[in-house]
Each structure stands twice: as structure tokens, then as C-alpha cells.
Amino acid sequence: MNTAKVQKIFKKNVLLLILIxxxxxxAVLSANFLTVSNLxxxxxxxxxxxxxxIGVSLVMISGxxxxxxxxxxxxxxxxxxxxLKWMNLPLPLVIxxxxxxxxxxxxFNGFVANLLKIHPMIVTLATMTxxxxxxxxxxxxKAIYDLDSSFKFxxxxxxxxxxxxxxxxxxxxLIVDFVxxxxxxxxxxxxxxxxxxxxxxxxxxxxxxxLIVFIICGALGALASIVMVSRAGSxxxxxxxxxxxxxxxACVLGGISFIGGEGEVKGVIIGTLILGVLSNGMxxxxxxxxxxxxxxxxxxxxxxxxxxxxxxxxVKKVVSTKVK
Numbered sequence: 001m002n003t004a005k006v007q008k009i010f011k012k013n014v015l016l017l018i019l020i021x022x023x024x025x026x027a028v029l030s031a032n033f034l035t036v037s038n039l040x041x042x043x044x045x046x047x048x049x050x051x052x053x054i055g056v057s058l059v060m061i062s063g064x065x066x067x068x069x070x071x072x073x074x075x076x077x078x079x080x081x082x083x084l085k086w087m088n089l090p091l092p093l094v095i096x097x098x099x100x101x102x103x104x105x106x107x108f109n110g111f112v113a114n115l116l117k118i119h120p121m122i123v124t125l126a127t128m129t130x131x132x133x134x135x136x137x138x139x140x141x142k143a144i145y146d147l148d149s150s151f152k153f154x155x156x157x158x159x160x161x162x163x164x165x166x167x168x169x170x171x172x173x174l175i176v177d178f179v180x181x182x183x184x185x186x187x188x189x190x191x192x193x194x195x196x197x198x199x200x201x202x203x204x205x206x207x208x209x210x211l212i213v214f215i216i217c218g219a220l221g222a223l224a225s226i227v228m229v230s231r232a233g234s235x236x237x238x239x240x241x242x243x244x245x246x247x248x249x250a251c252v253l254g255g256i257s258f259i260g261g262e263g264e265v266k267g268v269i270i271g272t273l274i275l276g277v278l279s280n281g282m283x284x285x286x287x288x289x290x291x292x293x294x295x296x297x298x299x300x301x302x303x304x305x306x307x308x309x310x311x312x313x314x315v316k317k318v319v320s321t322k323v324k
Contacts, residue, residue: 026281047165055220063260073240081144081235106218155231194261
């Protein structure tokens, strides 16, 4: 195998190698890390984040950014709790309503961005505050406890040896990956983010694509919230905020470009698991939550820097090719 092939394989699997390297590092530092129960716990704890990150990744691939996903999840969380505990609605109806609320809030983000013709980052910066206020108005700043055991099964149950949240993650990942890679809609998402003007000239309605992507992101954010609330067994307005930072970090770390037009589901999942392994490993070796914030911030800066470097390298390569 020549050097070029080795470099190509390394570049293609660099994220996976980083994840494996971190696992080996923490296995050396803590005897409790590399156990089946702990590794399974990492996946279970981060299942909601993986789902939310996949939704955010679609927005980023289409050329946008969603800063409101955490607050959207907060609204869905308290609504889910209210439907179950205060209104005693049947579980299937609660899940449908929760997903619908997430989709509506996502649609609102996309509609306002299209209407005002401004970058979704600015829109979602405003709506994240709106959604948080709505969440507290619904909950009255009160937590909703003792949710139904059948609902808790979504976040805490097992089907055979496999946790239900893991099954949900696999199903979501397979569906989104198929849509992104195998359908015209998926190609339109990449085209809308990579070269929106060329996409318009080719007959693609970029505005509609971005609106639909926000709706999907909202629905996936709602699903993530359902998993999160069912795992906790309670709901309150503080559940969700902060997810947006972790989701964007996981996406950029997983190869989703801030500019748009690039990325895949596999990278997002590995990026999320890297963050999960870091948090879990640092806790096991006695590093506090504030140190974790610093590390995650550094990782985000490095990921953005690497993304920028890759973009500049591609531009230089294209320019040099044209000159030749």
C-alpha cells in the first residue's frame, strides 16, 4: 500500500481514529471506563443529542444554522409533560402532538428566514429567546414529575439487550442517511447549501428546500426532546437549552461545513460520540463540568479552524488548476 492510499484512508477515517484513541486514553486513566455498561451508558445518554445533531446538520448542509434547537426542545419538553400529566392524553396522541409542535416551531424559523431574507443564524438567535419564554409561560417555572411508565419506556426501556433510545437513533440515522444520499430531495439540500445560485438556475426552489429542512430539524428536535424527557422521567423548562452548542460542535467536528453543502450522518454520530466520551471520561477521572466547557470550546475552535483550512485549500487547488 503506497503513501497516498494510506493518507486517503487516514483522512477518511480520522474521526473514528480520534474516537478510538480517546476511548483507549480514558481506559488507561480509569478502570471503570472501558466496561460494557459504561460504554452503553454513553450512547444512551447522548441518544437525544445525536438525534438533535442530525436535524441541525441538515440545516447546516443547506447553508443555514439553527441556534434555537435547545429552546425548541424546551417547549416540546414542557408540552409533552403537560399533555401527559395535566391533560391525561393517550401516549400516541402526545407523541404526535409533540412532533407536530416541533415541526411548527421549525417551520416558523424557516418561514421568517425566507420572509426577511436574512441568515437563519440571526433568525434563530431571536427565536431561541422567544421559545425559551414560551416554555416558561407554559410550565409556570414548575417541573412536571411522575410521568407515565409507558412513556418512560421510550428513554429507559430495552428491546432485548438493546436500549430503546439506541434503536431510535439507528432508525433516524438510516432514514436521514438514505434521504440525503439516495433521493433528489437530499441532493437538493446539498445543492442549496453548496451553490444556491446554481441550484436556482437548475430549477430548485431553494427557499422551499430550506423551509422543509427547518421543519425536519424541528421534528427531530421534538423527537430528541421526547427521548430526553422520557429518560429523565420528568419535564421542566431548563431541559434543552445548551443542546444547540453541543449539536453545532458535534456537527462541525463531524465534518459538516458552516458554509454548507458538505457532510454526512456518520460523521455527525461520531462527532457526538466523541463529545460523549470526553464528558464521560473527564467525569470518571475527576474533572469538573467547567473544565469540560473549556475543552468543548477548544474543540469547537479547532474544528472550525480545520473546516476553514480545508475550504481555503480547496479554493487554492481549484485556482491553481484553472491557471494551469
